[in-house]
Amino acid sequence: xIWKIAKKELLLNLMTFKxxxxxxxxxxxxxxxxxxxxxxxxxxxxxxNRNVTDNDTELRNVIVYRNIKHMIYRPxxxxxxxxxxLEKQLAGSAKIELEKxxxxxxxxxxxxxxxxxxxxxxxxxxxxxxxxxLALLVAYDVVSGEREQGTLKLMLSxxxxxxxxxxxxxxxxxxxxxxxVVITFVIGLVILLSYPMVAFSGSDWIxxxxxxxxxxxxxxxxxxxxxxxxxxxxxxxISMVLGLFIWxxxxxxxPNASVxxxxxxxxxxxxxxxxxxxxxxxxxxxxxxRTQFNSVREDFSHSIITSDESDAFGGYYAKRxxxxxxxxxxxxxxLTIPIRLRYADRFWDAERRYLNGFFRQKHLAHRLxxxxxxSTYENVMAVLAGTxxxxxxxxxxxxxxxxxxxxxxxxxxxxxxxxxSFFAICTEEESAEFTKLYVQAKEAEDEQAKAKAEQALxxxxxxxxxxxxxxxxxxxxxxxHRPNSAADLHNAMPDLAALLIMNxxxxxxxxxxxxxxxxx
Amino acid sequence: MIRQIIYKEVLENLLSLRFALAVxxxxxxxxxxxxxxxxxxxxxxxxxxxxxxxxxxxLREESDQLYKVAFYKQxxxxxxxxLALCAEGEEKALPNFFEVNAFTADLPRTKxxxxxxxxxxxxxxxxxxxxxxxxxxxxxxxxxxxxxxxxNGTLRLTLANTIPRHEVLLGKYxxxxxxxxxxxxxxxLVSLIIVIPSKDVVIGGGGWLKILTLALVSLLYLSIFVxxxxxxxxxxxxxxxxxxxxxxxxxxxxxxLPSFSRIIFDVTFEEPTEQELQRRIREVRKEIWDNSERYGxxxxxxxxxxxxxxNNPPARARLQNAIMDxxxxxxxxxxxxxxxxxxxxxxxxxxxxxxxxQRACEAIAGTGIKRCADLYGQVKRYGADLKEFIRSxxxxxxxxxxxxxxxxxxxxxxxxxSHNPVDFDSVPKFQERAMTLGQSLKLAIWDIGLLxxxxxxxxxxxxxxxxxxxxx
Numbered sequence: 005x006i007w008k009i010a011k012k013e014l015l016l017n018l019m020t021f022k023x024x025x026x027x028x029x030x031x032x033x034x035x036x037x038x039x040x041x042x043x044x045x046x047x048x049x050x051x052x053n054r055n056v057t058d059n060d061t062e063l064r065n066v067i068v069y070r071n072i073k074h075m076i077y078r079p080x081x082x083x084x085x086x087x088x089x090l091e092k093q094l095a096g097s098a099k100i101e102l103e104k105x106x107x108x109x110x111x112x113x114x115x116x117x118x119x120x121x122x123x124x125x126x127x128x129x130x131x132x133x134x135x136x137x138l139a140l141l142v143a144y145d146v147v148s149g150e151r152e153q154g155t156l157k158l159m160l161s162x163x164x165x166x167x168x169x170x171x172x173x174x175x176x177x178x179x180x181x182x183x184x185v186v187i188t189f190v191i192g193l194v195i196l197l198s199y200p201m202v203a204f205s206g207s208d209w210i211x212x213x214x215x216x217x218x219x220x221x222x223x224x225x226x227x228x229x230x231x232x233x234x235x236x237x238x239x240x241x242i243s244m245v246l247g248l249f250i251w252x253x254x255x256x257x258x259p260n261a262s263v264x265x266x267x268x269x270x271x272x273x274x275x276x277x278x279x280x281x282x283x284x285x286x287x288x289x290x291x292x293x294r295t296q297f298n299s300v301r302e303d304f305s306h307s308i309i310t311s312d313e314s315d316a317f318g319g320y321y322a323k324r325x326x327x328x329x330x331x332x333x334x335x336x337x338x339l340t341i342p343i344r345l346r347y348a349d350r351f352w353d354a355e356r357r358y359l360n361g362f363f364r365q366k367h368l369a370h371r372l373x374x375x376x377x378x379s380t381y382e383n384v385m386a387v388l389a390g391t392x393x394x395x396x397x398x399x400x401x402x403x404x405x406x407x408x409x410x411x412x413x414x415x416x417x418x419x420x421x422x423x424x425s426f427f428a429i430c431t432e433e434e435s436a437e438f439t440k441l442y443v444q445a446k447e448a449e450d451e452q453a454k455a456k457a458e459q460a461l462x463x464x465x466x467x468x469x470x471x472x473x474x475x476x477x478x479x480x481x482x483x484x485h486r487p488n489s490a491a492d493l494h495n496a497m498p499d500l501a502a503l504l505i506m507n508x509x510x511x512x513x514x515x516x517x518x519x520x521x522x523x524x
Numbered sequence: 525m526i527r528q529i530i531y532k533e534v535l536e537n538l539l540s541l542r543f544a545l546a547v548x549x550x551x552x553x554x555x556x557x558x559x560x561x562x563x564x565x566x567x568x569x570x571x572x573x574x575x576x577x578x579x580x581x582x583l584r585e586e587s588d589q590l591y592k593v594a595f596y597k598q599x600x601x602x603x604x605x606x607l608a609l610c611a612e613g614e615e616k617a618l619p620n621f622f623e624v625n626a627f628t629a630d631l632p633r634t635k636x637x638x639x640x641x642x643x644x645x646x647x648x649x650x651x652x653x654x655x656x657x658x659x660x661x662x663x664x665x666x667x668x669x670x671x672x673x674x675x676n677g678t679l680r681l682t683l684a685n686t687i688p689r690h691e692v693l694l695g696k697y698x699x700x701x702x703x704x705x706x707x708x709x710x711x712x713l714v715s716l717i718i719v720i721p722s723k724d725v726v727i728g729g730g731g732w733l734k735i736l737t738l739a740l741v742s743l744l745y746l747s748i749f750v751x752x753x754x755x756x757x758x759x760x761x762x763x764x765x766x767x768x769x770x771x772x773x774x775x776x777x778x779x780x781l782p783s784f785s786r787i788i789f790d791v792t793f794e795e796p797t798e799q800e801l802q803r804r805i806r807e808v809r810k811e812i813w814d815n816s817e818r819y820g821x822x823x824x825x826x827x828x829x830x831x832x833x834x835n836n837p838p839a840r841a842r843l844q845n846a847i848m849d850x851x852x853x854x855x856x857x858x859x860x861x862x863x864x865x866x867x868x869x870x871x872x873x874x875x876x877x878x879x880x881x882q883r884a885c886e887a888i889a890g891t892g893i894k895r896c897a898d899l900y901g902q903v904k905r906y907g908a909d910l911k912e913f914i915r916s917x918x919x920x921x922x923x924x925x926x927x928x929x930x931x932x933x934x935x936x937x938x939x940x941x942s943h944n945p946v947d948f949d950s951v952p953k954f955q956e957r958a959m960t961l962g963q964s965l966k967l968a969i970w971d972i973g974l975l976x977x978x979x980x981x982x983x984x985x986x987x988x989x990x991x992x993x994x995x996x
Contacts (some may be wrong), residue, residue, distance in 0.1 A: 022768035027773055037784065040799035044791050093640060108641075115795050117619040117634045118893050133775050141768055241668070244767065245542045248664060249549060256656050257553065263642050264560055274638060366641040393641050404705035 006163050008074070009172030010179070017142055017180040027184040033130050034188050038195040041085040041126065046201055048080040055097070061458050062316045067472045069414045070427045070478070073101050074407065078399045079455035081390050082202055086192070086215055087244055089391025090408050098403045102408055103344050105352035106403045108359060108396055109269040112272030127192050128385040130380050131219050133255065136226040137382040138248040139181050143230025145240035146173045152240055156523045167295060170231075170501075174317070174511065177227045178220075185219050207489035211388045214496060218388065220350035220504040228510035229377075266369035270361070285354060286441050289347045296339040303332035309347040309442060313472065322428035322472045324352030327471040328426055330432065338422035345411065374472060374499075377506055383500035394495050398488045409481035437464065525687045526695045533699025536663060538706075546661040547707045550653060554711030557648045558718030561609045566724045568604035569901035576602050580953065581996045583621045587948040590921070594626040594914045595932055600903055601952050602896065609715065611737050611885035612647040614891025620896075622903045624910040624954075627848050627930035629904045630861055631897060649884040653897040654742045655878040657776060658708060659749045663770045666753025668763035670990065675763065692802065693754070693990045697983075700750050701743065705854045706743060712866060733961050737888050739836050741968070744975045745881040749774070751982035778878040785873035793868070796861045801854065808850045812843065819843040828937040841929035848930040863897050877978055884971035890959045894967060899956060906954045913952050 055077045070519055079095030100107035150156035160171060167271035193212070196202050204212070230247045238242035252324045305330035316319045325333070373379035418426040430438070441461040448454035537543050568610040579599045586592040602620040611929030672678035682692060712735075719725050727735070753770055760766040812975050816824030820839020825836055870893070886892030911928065921942035927934065934940040959967075 021762075023774055025768045029776075033780070037787070040787055040791055044787060046636065090641070115797070116862045117632060117867055118793070118862050118896065119869065125780070125787045129780070129783065133779055138776065141764070145764070191571050215816070228597045241763070242541055244764075245545065245664060248771075249542075249545045251659060252660055254550070257549070260648055261556065262654075264556075264648060266642075267639065268560070268634070275635075362639045362641045365639050369642055420873075494797070 010176040013176030022141045025141045030188045034191045042199045043303040066316045068321040071315040073317040082391035086127045087385035087389040089386030140230040143227045144244040144247045147234040148243045149240040180251040181223045217256035220383045225377040227508045232514045254376040254378045262369045262372035270365045272361045281354045327435040330435045341421040387496040397443045406483045528692045529695025529700045537703040550707040550711045558715040562722045584948045589943045590946045591935040597623045605891045607830040607889035611651040611887040611889040612649040618896045638757045662749035667767045670757040671765045755986035782873045783874035789869045801858045830938045841927035844929040844931040884968040887968035888964045
């Protein structure tokens with residue numbers, strides 16, 4: 005009997021005007037906007053590729069280890085077409101430096117400040133807005149409408165249990181609504197895959213599969229809200245009004261209010277306080293550096309001659325140094341680089357405390373918005389697409405690990421930053437030789453000796469032209485971004501579970517309401 | 525007869541569940557809006573005064589020598605406005621910090637305020653409540669206005685009387701508008717009752733007029749949705765079909781269109797980049813330096829000792845001023861591009877009445893992009909005033925070379941600008957001039973015109989549809 009009811013409901017639903025309007029709107033919007041989303045992705049991908057290529061080329065031209073200060077870029081996420089999340093809000097790049105540990109920084113967003121980043125369009129918006137309204141419109145009169153028409157009385161005069169009627173109606177509603185969901189997903193994917201730059205990996209397909217499940221679960225929740233109101237109200241007009249108001253609360257009021265409330269309940273630490281903390285650490289660092297420099301000041305006082313050339317990433321390298329200067333600099337590096345590394349961690353700790361305030365606020369806002377299935381769905385889609393905050397944090401963690409590898413690599417290659425190759429292309433022997441010849445030329449007693457010494461110096465210079473050779477980066481730990489699918493799937497589970505629990509709870513409530521429903 | 529129809533409509537609506545829900549929802553949102561605003565405004569104002577006073581005392585410290593006043597980069601912060609209660613204008617994400625001295629004003633910047641990790645920078649203000657919640661309520665009040673009466677059979681009864689159809693339509697329209705005005709007015713009043721007793725928020729006479737104008741524009745905006753509801757209701761036979769169409773139109777025009785236009789705009793238009801600007805500035809400077817002799821002999825060289833024959837102070841000042849003028853010109857062009865881009869993106873979204881309405885509210889309340897751009901203009905004018913002040917004070921010092929140029933070394937070692945102390949009270953201070961109601965209305969006039977046009981179009985459509993409506 006359930007099947008008969010379901011079939012009847014399904015046929016009735018499919019023939020309605022509201023269903024036609026909703027389904028056509030979904031398909032139309034997907035067909036029109038998926039190509040635009042794909043074009044947007046292509047643009048971002050092209051920019052990313054350009055950035056990476058430029059950066060790699062420059063990195064391969066680095067002459068001395070000190071100047072390995074490359075950028076790491078986060079590849080654009082292909083699934084951002086389904087859920088944009090924070091993809092456009094956060095800068096997806098970080099600089100690798102000895103002095104700084106990369107962090108999701110709060111630095112001022114570059115570009116046009118008159119263009120605030122606001123909620124952007126993505127495929128999940130269609131589900132969030134149109135399919136959720138459609139679900140409510142399909143459901144609002146399934147019980148109250150039949151009561152008004154008198155068909156409910158007829159149906160229940162048959163020997164059929166009420167829960168069977170409700171189950172039949174639920175089943176029909178879900179099958180009806182899964183039609184636009186499936187069509188929208190399929191059309192969206194087909195359009196996206198028709199672009200040559202789009203390629204899905206295995207884990208992407210799992211993510212898409214889970215997004216589909218989440219979309220179905222979300223649609224079911226919205227349908228069940230309509231069903232519940234239909235079982236509660238005697239007139240279908242009232243159940244519709246109730247459904248629409250609850251929709252506006254879920255779609256607009258709660259997402260906004262949760263953000264407002266979270267910012268009130270967990271206020272951020274002021275930027276001045278954080279700046280003050282950073283300044284005091286910087287002062288400490290400068291003091292320590294000054295002390296170290298004073299200890300080698302004597303060594304620098306013997307220095308005679310230097311010649312520097314510019315290197316990649318805006319740095320420079322020492323082409324020729326006299327041996328005193330070279331040794332003094334080696335000594336200074338040996339003393340100060342470990343201090344800089346230690347302070348980089350301290351800066352990071354201070355920054356992390358500040359940033360944790362942001363994250364706590366965000367997590368509170370998320371928890372508060374969980375009462376709205378629309379917010380829950382939005383979040384689960386962003387997590388599955390890999391465009392939520394966790395995705396960015398994961399990227400930065402990977403970058404931080406990469407920095408540690410780079411630091412270890414440089415330390416290894418430069419004998420704990422004390423080798424001349426850290427900042428110079430001349431070796432100690434060459435410097436010593438150069439100094440000897442240079443001093444001879446300078447201190448020659450008579451013209452003849454001076455000319456001879458200068459000739460020897462020039463000859464030496466000809467033999468040792470100091471040609472800069474880019475570093476051999478064969479064993480360099482190149483960065484490869486690996487999206488952490490397992491963590492994303494793990495993070496998505498609570499929200500997915502919340503959607504399922506909502507479904508079960510709503511069905512229980514509808515069942516209780518329908519069991520006591522007065523069909524007269 | 526029309527009065528009776530209005531009376532009946534209002535009474536019927538007032539007793540309905542949807543009215544109760546609409547009043548409850550909007551009033552609670554207006555209450556939240558009021559409390560949140562008072563709290564935030566107080567905080568922002570305290571913060572603003574602290575920063576503004578710090579900036580002033582820093583300027584006071586510089587006033588021991590005139591040339592230092594000329595070179596000191598003053599930080600100017602955007603003051604929070606009491607009318608942000610009505611239309612915040614996304615100001616949280618807009619530039620709020622300007623730096624200026626007598627020679628140049630840096631491009632406006634946004635100093636960290638909002639949490640970048642939150643989904644979006646949303647703000648509950650009157651504009652949001654009216655544009656999203658009340659417009660939705662307008663549809664809920666009207667979707668069955670005509671087809672519902674047809675279903676009930678009451679429309680036939682009404683028209684069986686000797687009453688022209690346009691009177692019925694007008695009566696229904698007025699009835700719904702009056703019903704909608706109730707939650708709007710209650711909400712605004714409640715919000716104001718919360719805001720006014722707090723001593724921090726001071727709304728002047730002009731402010732009250734602006735609030736009144738905002739209320740009228742809000743009614744004009746809501747009227748679009750009322751007329752749309754009546755139009756669709758008189759085109760369909762069943763209220764459910766009317767609701768389905770109306771919801772689609774509402775979702776598309778109020779929620780989807782602004783997002784769509786943003787992504788289309790982002791894909792099509794390229795943002796002028798900072799690197800490009802820096803490159804152009806470098807090129808222009810290089811060009812001027814390379815042709816430095818054009819500004820006089822030895823303009824390109826300088827030694828700190830004024831009596832050194834390689835120095836040619838007037839030529840040097842001309843050169844440095846030329847560089848500064850060229851840089852300022854480029855900054856101005858870049859700023860204009862930014863602004864054009866931002867305004868174009870918003871104009872692009874103007875198919876949506878919600879965007880038009882929000883733009884009108886911003887213009888009337890004096891917030892939003894236009895205000896920030898206007899503030900930048902005022903900051904630049906202030907820089908020019910400061911330069912004039914420096915020039916006039918400099919003339920009083922016989923020891924000065926009277927060469928007002930942007931090179932610090934010239935002013936410091938040659939005394940190109942006076943080193944005398946200056947009375948701090950006489951130094952011009954920056955003061956933002958808020959827009960008057962007339963200026964605001966001038967900015968909003970196009971948007972109000974567009975809203976009126978939409979009203980007229982929809983009224984005509986509803987009128988024609990209802991005249992031909994089959995009441996059977």
